[in-house]
Amino acid sequence: MQTLHVELAERRYPIHVGPGLLNQPEQLSRWIDAPALLLVTDSHVAEHYLAPVESALGPRLQGIRVLPPGEAQKSMKTLDSLFDSLAEAGIGRDGAIVALGGGVIGDLSGFAAACWQRGIAFYQLPTTLLAQVDSSVGGKTAINHTSGKNLIGAFHQPRAVIADSTVLSTLPEREYRAGLAEVVKYGFIADVDFLAWLEGRIPALNARDADTIAETVTRCCAIKARVVAEDETEQGRRAILNFGHTFGHAIEGACGYGEWLHGEAVAAGMAQALALSCRLERISQGDHERGLALLRQLHLPVTPPALDTRTWLEWMARDKKATREGLRLVLLRGLGRAELVTDVPTESLEAVLQASSP
Ligand SMILES: NC(=O)c1ccc[n+]([C@@H]2O[C@H](COP(=O)([O-])OP(=O)(O)OC[C@H]3O[C@@H](n4cnc5c(N)ncnc54)[C@H](O)[C@@H]3O)[C@@H](O)[C@H]2O)c1
Ligand SMILES: O=C(O)C(=O)C[C@@H](O)[C@H](O)[C@H](O)COP(=O)(O)O
Ligand SMILES: [Zn+2]
Numbered sequence: 001m002q003t004l005h006v007e008l009a010e011r012r013y014p015i016h017v018g019p020g021l022l023n024q025p026e027q028l029s030r031w032i033d034a035p036a037l038l039l040v041t042d043s044h045v046a047e048h049y050l051a052p053v054e055s056a057l058g059p060r061l062q063g064i065r066v067l068p069p070g071e072a073q074k075s076m077k078t079l080d081s082l083f084d085s086l087a088e089a090g091i092g093r094d095g096a097i098v099a100l101g102g103g104v105i106g107d108l109s110g111f112a113a114a115c116w117q118r119g120i121a122f123y124q125l126p127t128t129l130l131a132q133v134d135s136s137v138g139g140k141t142a143i144n145h146t147s148g149k150n151l152i153g154a155f156h157q158p159r160a161v162i163a164d165s166t167v168l169s170t171l172p173e174r175e176y177r178a179g180l181a182e183v184v185k186y187g188f189i190a191d192v193d194f195l196a197w198l199e200g201r202i203p204a205l206n207a208r209d210a211d212t213i214a215e216t217v218t219r220c221c222a223i224k225a226r227v228v229a230e231d232e233t234e235q236g237r238r239a240i241l242n243f244g245h246t247f248g249h250a251i252e253g254a255c256g257y258g259e260w261l262h263g264e265a266v267a268a269g270m271a272q273a274l275a276l277s278c279r280l281e282r283i284s285q286g287d288h289e290r291g292l293a294l295l296r297q298l299h300l301p302v303t304p305p306a307l308d309t310r311t312w313l314e315w316m317a318r319d320k321k322a323t324r325e326g327l328r329l330v331l332l333r334g335l336g337r338a339e340l341v342t343d344v345p346t347e348s349l350e351a352v353l354q355a356s357s358p
Pocket of ligand 2: 134138140149150182234238239241242245320
């Protein structure tokens, strides 16, 4: 097992990564240290992993909510129903939520924890690749609004992240691939050596080799923890974690939440962001092709759905990075280095949007 930390002074917390962690009741019970707990999960995850966590937490567990799976749960209606569960379980200020599941469960439960009695603790037990490498770390919590992705939310850090790499063996193939998109993102934005490391392990990644995945999770968490520690509330630098997301969130919203998985939309969005970076001569043609090749070799989509330019621009305008002056996009300045760019020429953006429409 490895333990990293997100260095945020009084909000500093550990990320434990390793095999079999959900089946170590003494450790689990020590890491999850609040006196009263509500556990939130979804029905797929519950089927596989609820029993060991439930028995490890014992009588401190005051309630369990098993939600239907899927992006649609990041809604005001489900959030409201979680408040009912917190009330029924009698969770007060010293209580906490245990989020057992993927990014949907983590984002939703984290936001419920941020709101309940003005903020209670929560613990992330991520069970998807995407959640282990990205969503469980960093404290972005949210639900969706019909007008845009994650528009209602809060920065609220977990008290601990416990990532059991063994649970990834039951993850459906499509969900595994979606998680790889966020993995590749770290190489593009912050670490060209990691990008090369991934390129050298494509057969192992495609075969879901357990050791390769465990190392991948640790490396991604280390990058994310560093970026979050530098800029917890995305005043600047943290925005690089949003590479591909202005396009990706537009795809998710325009096609209807859940139609494209978040990771799939991010993969196609990163292909757009690579194309725009290349058109603006921020990366070479060779680097553009290298980036697309990696996405394709991991069987990730690089072509977005057919949306007209007006639809693209309407959705992208609601991105949280946008200001009154207009869009701000994360683009590359060479592979392994991302920047937040304010002055993207409209004609270049439109050319990329038009070129990608089938
Ligand atoms: N907060 C952040 O920083 C952040 C970062 C990235 C993504 N996100 C959000 O995360 C969400 C996507 O999360 P996700 O990709 O984890 O999807 P998800 O939570 O919907 O889980 C994917 C599917 O896999 C199932 N599942 C989960 N773990 C399993 C396991 N071990 N075995 C079998 N089935 C399992 C779930 O039931 C679900 O059907 C999106 O809403 C996205 O916006 C947030
Ligand atoms: O942690 C971050 O910061 C990220 O941007 C990580 C993203 O992968 C994630 O999808 C996040 O939820 C997007 O945030 P948003 O602010 O664009 O909603
Ligand atoms: Zn993301």
